[in-house]
Amino acid sequence: MITAVDVLDVRFPTSASLDGSDAMNPDPDYSAAYVVLHADDGFEGHGFTFTIGRGNDVCCAAIEALADHVIGRDVDDLGEFHRRLTHDSQIRWLGPEKGVMHLAAAALVNAAWDLAARRAGVPVWKYLSGLTPEQIVDCVDWRYLSDALTPGEALDLLRAAEPGKAARIAELERDGYPAYTTSPGWLGYSDEKVVRLAREAVADGYGQIKLKVGADLADDRRRLAAAREAVGPDVRIAVDANQRWDVDRAVEWAGALAEFDPWWIEEPTSPDDVLGHAAIRRRVAPIKVATGEHVHNRVMFKQLLQAGAVDVLQLDAARVAGVNENLAVLLLARRFDVPVCPHAGGVGLCELVCHLSMFDYASVSATMKDRVIEYVDHLHEHFVAPAVVENGRYRAPDAPGFSAEMKRESLHRHAFPNGPEWRQHHG
Amino acid sequence: MITAVDVLDVRFPTSASLDGSDAMNPDPDYSAAYVVLHADDGFEGHGFTFTIGRGNDVCCAAIEALADHVIGRDVDDLGEFHRRLTHDSQIRWLGPEKGVMHLAAAALVNAAWDLAARRAGVPVWKYLSGLTPEQIVDCVDWRYLSDALTPGEALDLLRAAEPGKAARIAELERDGYPAYTTSPGWLGYSDEKVVRLAREAVADGYGQIKLKVGADLADDRRRLAAAREAVGPDVRIAVDANQRWDVDRAVEWAGALAEFDPWWIEEPTSPDDVLGHAAIRRRVAPIKVATGEHVHNRVMFKQLLQAGAVDVLQLDAARVAGVNENLAVLLLARRFDVPVCPHAGGVGLCELVCHLSMFDYASVSATMKDRVIEYVDHLHEHFVAPAVVENGRYRAPDAPGFSAEMKRESLHRHAFPNGPEWRQHHG
Numbered sequence: 001m002i003t004a005v006d007v008l009d010v011r012f013p014t015s016a017s018l019d020g021s022d023a024m025n026p027d028p029d030y031s032a033a034y035v036v037l038h039a040d041d042g043f044e045g046h047g048f049t050f051t052i053g054r055g056n057d058v059c060c061a062a063i064e065a066l067a068d069h070v071i072g073r074d075v076d077d078l079g080e081f082h083r084r085l086t087h088d089s090q091i092r093w094l095g096p097e098k099g100v101m102h103l104a105a106a107a108l109v110n111a112a113w114d115l116a117a118r119r120a121g122v123p124v125w126k127y128l129s130g131l132t133p134e135q136i137v138d139c140v141d142w143r144y145l146s147d148a149l150t151p152g153e154a155l156d157l158l159r160a161a162e163p164g165k166a167a168r169i170a171e172l173e174r175d176g177y178p179a180y181t182t183s184p185g186w187l188g189y190s191d192e193k194v195v196r197l198a199r200e201a202v203a204d205g206y207g208q209i210k211l212k213v214g215a216d217l218a219d220d221r222r223r224l225a226a227a228r229e230a231v232g233p234d235v236r237i238a239v240d241a242n243q244r245w246d247v248d249r250a251v252e253w254a255g256a257l258a259e260f261d262p263w264w265i266e267e268p269t270s271p272d273d274v275l276g277h278a279a280i281r282r283r284v285a286p287i288k289v290a291t292g293e294h295v296h297n298r299v300m301f302k303q304l305l306q307a308g309a310v311d312v313l314q315l316d317a318a319r320v321a322g323v324n325e326n327l328a329v330l331l332l333a334r335r336f337d338v339p340v341c342p343h344a345g346g347v348g349l350c351e352l353v354c355h356l357s358m359f360d361y362a363s364v365s366a367t368m369k370d371r372v373i374e375y376v377d378h379l380h381e382h383f384v385a386p387a388v389v390e391n392g393r394y395r396a397p398d399a400p401g402f403s404a405e406m407k408r409e410s411l412h413r414h415a416f417p418n419g420p421e422w423r424q425h426h427g
Numbered sequence: 428m429i430t431a432v433d434v435l436d437v438r439f440p441t442s443a444s445l446d447g448s449d450a451m452n453p454d455p456d457y458s459a460a461y462v463v464l465h466a467d468d469g470f471e472g473h474g475f476t477f478t479i480g481r482g483n484d485v486c487c488a489a490i491e492a493l494a495d496h497v498i499g500r501d502v503d504d505l506g507e508f509h510r511r512l513t514h515d516s517q518i519r520w521l522g523p524e525k526g527v528m529h530l531a532a533a534a535l536v537n538a539a540w541d542l543a544a545r546r547a548g549v550p551v552w553k554y555l556s557g558l559t560p561e562q563i564v565d566c567v568d569w570r571y572l573s574d575a576l577t578p579g580e581a582l583d584l585l586r587a588a589e590p591g592k593a594a595r596i597a598e599l600e601r602d603g604y605p606a607y608t609t610s611p612g613w614l615g616y617s618d619e620k621v622v623r624l625a626r627e628a629v630a631d632g633y634g635q636i637k638l639k640v641g642a643d644l645a646d647d648r649r650r651l652a653a654a655r656e657a658v659g660p661d662v663r664i665a666v667d668a669n670q671r672w673d674v675d676r677a678v679e680w681a682g683a684l685a686e687f688d689p690w691w692i693e694e695p696t697s698p699d700d701v702l703g704h705a706a707i708r709r710r711v712a713p714i715k716v717a718t719g720e721h722v723h724n725r726v727m728f729k730q731l732l733q734a735g736a737v738d739v740l741q742l743d744a745a746r747v748a749g750v751n752e753n754l755a756v757l758l759l760a761r762r763f764d765v766p767v768c769p770h771a772g773g774v775g776l777c778e779l780v781c782h783l784s785m786f787d788y789a790s791v792s793a794t795m796k797d798r799v800i801e802y803v804d805h806l807h808e809h810f811v812a813p814a815v816v817e818n819g820r821y822r823a824p825d826a827p828g829f830s831a832e833m834k835r836e837s838l839h840r841h842a843f844p845n846g847p848e849w850r851q852h853h854g
Contacts, residue, residue, distance in 0.1 A: 025516045053517035054492065055528060061488040062527065065481065089452045090480035096670070096698070096721060099526010100489065101482060144697040147674040147706065243523070247574040270571040271523070272726040274701060275733055279574065294523060299699040306702055 001074050002045075002115075005067040005108075006036040009060045010406070011053060011416040012347060012379060020052075020345070020378070021188035023214035024242040028052035030347040030379060031416070033059035034406065035107045037070065037115055045075070045115025046405040049103040049318040050346040056416065062104035066091070075112045079139040082109050082324035086141065098296035102321055109322025110352065114402035123397040124323070125355035129169055129362040133158035136363070140328045141298075148302045149335045157334050161366045168362050176393035177357055178207065178368060179375040180238070182345060184227070185211030191226050198230040205392030208236035208263065208372055214244035217256055224260040236263035243267045243294070247276045254284040264288035264312050271295050277309035290314055293343035297321070298328040305336040312370075314343045317352035326356055330364050339369065345376035350387040351403040354394045382410035428501050429472075429542075432494040432535075433463040436487045437833070438480060438843040439774060439806060447479075447772070447805070448615035450641035451669040456480035457774040457806060458843070460487045461833065462534045464497065464542055472502070472542025473832040476530040476745040477773040483843065489531035493518070502539045506566040509536050509751035513568065525723035529748055536749025537779065541829035550824040551750070552782035556596055556789040560585035563790070567755045568725070575729045576762045584761050588793045595789050603820035604784055605634065605795060606802040607665070609772055611654070612638030618653050625657040632819030635663035635690065635799055641671035644683055651687040663690035670694045670721070674703045681711040691715035691739050698722050704736035717741055720770035724748070725755040732763040739797075741770045744779035753783055757791045766796065772803035777814040778830040781821045809837035 014020050015027035031053050037045035049059055069084050085105040086097055094101045117127040128136075136158055137151050181204075184197035194211070201209050211227055213220040220239075227237055239262045245253060250268035257265075265287055269276045271294035281289040292314030295301055301320075304310050313333045315326055333340045340360060342353035350373075357373050365371070373394055380386035383406055385399035397403050414421050441447050442454035458480055464472035476486055496511050512532040513524055521528045544554040555563075563585055564578050608631075611624035621638070628636050638654055640647040647666075654664055666689045672680060677695035684692075692714055696703045698721035708716040719741030722728055728747075731737050740760045742753055760767045767787060769780035777800075784800050792798070800821055807813035810833055812826035824830050841848050 025520070028517065028520075051517070052520045054515065055489075055518045055521045058485065058489045058492050058521065058527065062482075062485045065485050088481065090455065090478070091482045093452065093455075093479045094482045094485065094530065095526050098699075098723065099522050100485065100528060101526060103521065144673055144700060144703070146676075147703060246571055249573075270726045272525075272724065273571060273730065275730045276571070276574060276726075296525065297699065299697045299703075303700065303702045 001040045001072060002037050002070050003040050004038040005063070005070055006038070007060045007063045007067070008034040008411055009056050009416045010034050010411055010414045011056060011422070012414055013421060014378070015053070021186050022212040022240065022242040023187060023244045025052060031056040032347055033063055033104065033107055034411065035063055035111050037111045039115060043115055043118050045111040045118070047107045047109070047111025047114055047322070047402070048348060048404060049107040050349055051103070058100055059103050059107070062100045063107055066104055066108055070108055075116045078112060078116060078324065081112050082139065082321060083141055085109060086321050097321065102296060103318065105321040106318040109324055110318060110402060110404060113323045114404050118401040121400050123355065123399060124402040125358040125362070125397065126169070128355070128359040129165065133162070136327060139324050140331070141324065144299045145302060145328065145332070148306055149332055153335065154331045157331060158363060161363055164366065165362050168366065172358050172361060172396045176390070176395045177354060177361065178372045179389045179392055179394050180208035180210060180236070180372040181206050181375050181377070182210040183377045184209050187212040187215060191223055194223055195226050195230045198227045202231050202235055206235070207392060208238060210238040210240055210266070210374070212242065213239045213257065214241035214253070217253060220257060224257055224262070228260045233261070238262065238264045238266060238290070240266035241268050243270055245269050247279050250280045251283045254287055258287060262287055264290040266290040266314070267294070272300070274300065274303045274307050274309055277304060278307040281309055281311065288312055290341065292316060293319060295319065298325050298332065301329050301332055305332055305338060310338060313338050313340045315340055315353070315356065316343045317349055317356065323356070330356070330360050334364050339371045340365070341372050342374060344374040345378065347379045348383065348404060348406070350375055350380070351383055351385070354387055355397060355402060358396060382406050428467045428499060429464050429497050430467050431465040432490070432497055433465070434487050434490045434494070435461040435838055436483050436843045437461050437838055437841045438483060438849070439841055440848060441805070442480070448613050449639040449667065449669040450614060450671045452479060458483040459774055460490055460531065460534055461838065462490055462538050464538045466542060470542055470545050472538040472545070474534045474536070474538025474541055474749070474829070475775060475831060476534040477776055478530070485527055486530050489527045490534055493531055493535055497535055502543045505539060505543060505751065508539050509566065509748060510568055512536060513748050524748065529723060530745060532748040533745040536751055537745060537829060537831060540750045541831050545828040548827050550782065550826060551829040552785040552789070552824065553596070555782070555786040556592065560589070563754060566751050567758070568751065571726045572729060572755065572759070575733055576759055580762065581758045584758060585790060588790055591793065592789055595793065599785050599788060599823045603817070603822045604781060604788065605799045606816045606819055606821050607635035607637060607663070607799040608633050608802050608804070609637040610804045611636050614639040614642060618650055621650055622653050622657045625654045629658050629662055633662070634819060635665060637665040637667055637693070637801070639669065640666045640684065641668035641680070644680060647684060651684055651689070655687045660688070665689065665691045665693060665717070667693035668695050670697055672696050674706050677707045678710045681714055685714060689714055691717040693717040693741070694721070699727070701727065701730045701734050701736055704731060705734040708736055708738065715739055717768065719743060720746060722746065725752050725759065728756050728759055732759055732765060737765060740765050740767045742767055742780070742783065743770045744776055744783065750783070757783070757787050761791050766798045767792070768799050769801060771801040772805065774806045775810065775831060775833070777802055777807070778810055781814055782824060782829060785823055809833050
């Protein structure tokens, strides 16, 4: 039983460098509204939601507001745990199922899965892979999904993936899962740095890199030309506009980059604009359209898939309400045969999403075709069991839990606003 | 110049009665995250966002987080004021433009319009009606709208409405604006109470009432039959499901109510489900489809209109980011020739939305055809200049400002959790 919930406002002063800079987010301070569930058997559950600085305190306040729904409960029924957090009618009014309250639910739900997997002594991806199709379906909130996917259809999809599951799990433990890297392409980097990091990425075994675009077209063309020359024709280069454009602008800009063969254009416009993405996708083909890191719930993902608006679905571990809602997203993506390539980076997102992709391979899609997990080489040193990428592939996590736990020293040092790191910045 | 921002958590224990009960919200405590801007010339600006209880404190924390963007500024450029609150990249990450942070922005933006109109000595609807087309267009954040409406097209629409504006303003001051009432139809009411209140509404001059539905079909059929018999064939009866259904369910349920001639079906499914609403609308015609009180920003309204998903657009005064974003919504509705019938009720929403509909009539749509403003007879006694409905029509507000100001005694009494009203409930 959960007896206490600790909530910590943890921020990293990443705006001091230009790591993480893009056309919409020039100066992020990567942050986590971090939560620890304490259970009466001595186990803990760690989780967080990711933000980029200001407002992280509001997410912490939102987690505090939800803590009453968690204390005194346990994690033996994670479907019910999830619904308790998202179905409170007074809280639901503040969304529904979006924004700060949903980010807060994500932190708590992910912490509950961490707790359950620690107790079971396995990493979350294996904990999930050990669930039966019926158990997985019970974890999903099916409200508003039946015009695209029913629980019965989901069961059929999951049962169809059962054969070969053990072999795929063994494969994941042996070979890991493909990654791509965004480290070369931050908008604040010089051309020389982009070229150098792009070459290093290829040498490190990556088959795909990503560049930020959208601030200045001449800059984008020059950087993309340099990166393409550096990596050659066979390495995929994705570009990411971080919601910078209206529909027509996105089409024009993508057209102006087409000669450099971008693999996908990511977040060309508002993440809310399902119809806008569908229009852009029709007009920029064969360049693919990707989105998802800011798509706030399963109803929006459902529509992106129904409208044929995306070639690549980029779920985020803590934007929707954690593992449970991402189970719905993975099942919807399988239903529409759209590859899932999770958003990561920030702080801790790489640690979380690799569990989801590995579960997807084991139990849902059963394929890695055109699937890659984002990797950014930032802030992993703060985690007890950090994500590891070798030869361009995520290694399968083997520590019990969700890999969400940060080191005590890191939590202390980056506590906002009174931790040593912030006292130093202000002083 | 704004020198201080007061933020108050104000809640009314409305769950003690069943006023306000519906199929999704069985026990709302109508609440306001209330803000007062203090300017150095002695003027104040009052605003709020509406919630139904738990989480109102999180909205207050969100307003506090935005207060730095307001202090030291003024309200002479309300377009810039609005963009400053919604374009902060770190804050934007928490939405973007949705949920708690957007509700908080609404409170501050509405307070700024209140302040500006008080200084000008006029009610907000007349302040807005006195702006030139160019000034109105400058107040709108046009990002993500250009595939549906450009600033130039908006200027053309506004200029086309200039002739006759003075006569329409005089008409509003003389005759007011049509209202409909939701007071008869709360889900917790007995059949007898529904019938009695429906008859009273007709006697009071209303041409439309609204009933809550969606919990139990047999109950809904019985109540709707009774209400239809009570009001006769010529009074419009809208029904409101408060997001209770999936797509197929909505179609079936609406079909089972069709014999009682419902005027519109409101919020049949998730407010995020643009494609779902479009499918429902095609299948339930000639029953109209209405939504909007939970539609979180202009990008979602744009798509509802582009997809032909709604017959009636129900803007809310404080769900989107206040007056500025509602100007965009009114212009989009005009562009697609869809009538706007604002959501109201709760606490203070009637007070606010009548300003927006009257401005719409004066300067944008120039018509009242099929347009009605919701009215609920709750909690008006707490306002300094309450909304007044007579003979089924909203009277045009004449007090300077946005009618948002609550009485000092009410603010004190309902302060949460330490005001006398709440100490009494807990004690």
